[in-house]
Amino acid sequence: QMQLQESGPGLVKPSETLSLTCTVSGGSISSRNDFWAWIRQPPGKGLEWIASISSIGRTTYRPSLKNRLTISLDTSKNQISLKLSFTAAADTAVYYCVRGHYETTGYYPLGHFDPWGQGTLVTVSS
Amino acid sequence: DIQLTQSPSSLSAFLGDRVSITCRASEDISIFLAWFQQRPGKAPQSLIYDASSLQSGVPSRFSGGGSGTNFTLTINNMQPEDFATYHCQQYNSYPLTFGGGTRVEIK
Numbered sequence: 001q002m003q004l005q006e007s008g009p010g011l012v013k014p015s016e017t018l019s020l021t022c023t024v025s026g027g028s029i030s031s032r033n034d035f036w037a038w039i040r041q042p043p044g045k046g047l048e049w050i051a052s053i054s055s056i057g058r059t060t061y062r063p064s065l066k067n068r069l070t071i072s073l074d075t076s077k078n079q080i081s082l083k084l085s086f087t088a089a090a091d092t093a094v095y096y097c098v099r100g101h102y103e104t105t106g107y108y109p110l111g112h113f114d115p116w117g118q119g120t121l122v123t124v125s126s
Numbered sequence: 127d128i129q130l131t132q133s134p135s136s137l138s139a140f141l142g143d144r145v146s147i148t149c150r151a152s153e154d155i156s157i158f159l160a161w162f163q164q165r166p167g168k169a170p171q172s173l174i175y176d177a178s179s180l181q182s183g184v185p186s187r188f189s190g191g192g193s194g195t196n197f198t199l200t201i202n203n204m205q206p207e208d209f210a211t212y213h214c215q216q217y218n219s220y221p222l223t224f225g226g227g228t229r230v231e232i233k
Binding site for chain 2: 115
C-alpha cells in the first residue's frame with residue numbers, strides 16, 4: 001500500500017523560502033499514469049491545490065502562486081519537493097502531498113487524489 | 127476558475143440516519159468530481175471519484191451521484207466514524223478546485 005510522508009521545517013520566517021519534501025513508499029513516482037501534487041489547508045479553512053508534476057516532470061502551478069513555486073521530482077530517492085519563495089503569514093497552512101490519477105480524464109493534470117500524506121503544518125512567522 | 131458550492135455548510139444527524147450533501151459547480155464538469163472525508167486533525171481520505179465510483183476500501187453506505195453541475199454525496203446508516211467534514215473537488219478543468227466543505231456533527 002502506497003504511503004506518502006511530508007517533511008520540512010515547521011516554522012519559516014516571512015520573506016524566506018519554504019521547502020518541503022514528500023517521500024513515497026510502496027510505489028514508484030515514475031509510474032506512468034500517476035502525477036504528484038501539493039495541496040494546502042490554512043488553519044480552519046478549506047483545501048487549496050497549489051502545484052502538480054507528472055511522472056516525467058511536467059509542472060503545473062496555481063496561477064496566483066506561479067511566480068513563487070517550484071515543484072520537482074527526485075526519482076533516485078522517490079521524493080517530490082516543493083519550494084515556495086517570499087513567504088508571508090497567508091502561507092501558513094498544513095501542506096499535503098498527494099498522488100493524482102488522470103486515467104479517466106486522460107489529461108494531466110486533470111485528476112483526482114488518492115492517497116494523501118498525513119500533512120505537515122508550516123507556520124510563517126518571525 | 128470553476129467554483130464549487132457545497133450545501134449545507136454544516137448539519138447534525140443521529141446515528142443510523144441517512145445524510146445527503148450537495149456540491150454545485152459553476153459550470154459543467156461532466157462526471158469529474160471527487161468526494162473526500164476529513165476527520166479532525168487528519169488528512170482527507172478519498173471516498174468517491176468520477177462522481178459515483180467508490181474508492182477501494184470505502185464502505186458501501188457511501189454513494190455519489192450526479193453529472194454536469196449538480197452532485198450529491200449520500201451516507202446511509204450514519205456510523206460514529208462518519209462524523210467528519212466532507213469536501214468535493216472538480217478535475218474537469220485547471221486549476222483544480224475544492225468546495226468549502228460540509229461539517230457533519232452528531233445530534
